[in-house]
Amino acid sequence: MSLRSPLAALGLCAAGAAVAVLATAQTAAAGEFAHNGYTGRVTAKSGLLLRDRPTRSSRIVGAAAYGSIVHIFCRTGGDRVHGNDHWYLLTDGTWAWASAYYIDNIGAVPRWC
Template sequence: MRIALSLGAVAAATLLAAGTAGTAAAASTGVPAHHDDGPIWGTVVSGPDLKVRDEPSTHGTILAKMPYGSEDRVKCAVRGTTVHGNPHWYWLEGERGWVSAAYIDTGGRHVPNCNATDDPCPQWRDR
């Protein structure tokens, strides 16, 4: 009887531990919170520095520079000067400027077009 209780206790502890570990593993393998259905985050994939501009054009005034690997929230996209075959430019909310989509990785997330209600720069909106 004593052996049966010990084996039962071991089995229960093993099942409990396996269930807890499975839950913890599932939680830890999830995508970081800033890459879910919320804001779209973009990562700079050019170096040494990506130029943030006041308009979606390579002729725009440089407002800031972002180092390789840095991140910012991508609000929306417009068509601008084509860079390496890519005509899209992203508005970065933190930097408050435009960057060529050719140099930003959004992890495969679709970036919506800027629209009339929340466009940071309406003269560049797709028509």
């Protein structure tokens, strides 16, 4: 059977559709895994610095604007910020750490990492 036959073309279309459905399902699953349903609102008036580790001295890798909603993967202990030593691992675009002091939880408190 050549690739020009209707059956071969139908087979290629079906295979392509199956790959597209699988890729969509994997993307959705990765999104659920990354977000875990934990969210919060940024309360830092000047914006929240995002870091590569849960420390105040680690490299800044981004920022989140005041009032923005962030997706939280989990929480861990780190440097104290105004007496709060919890840090959240955020999954918005890039994985980065932010002090929990500047994030108000929306719903459940994130699980421990």
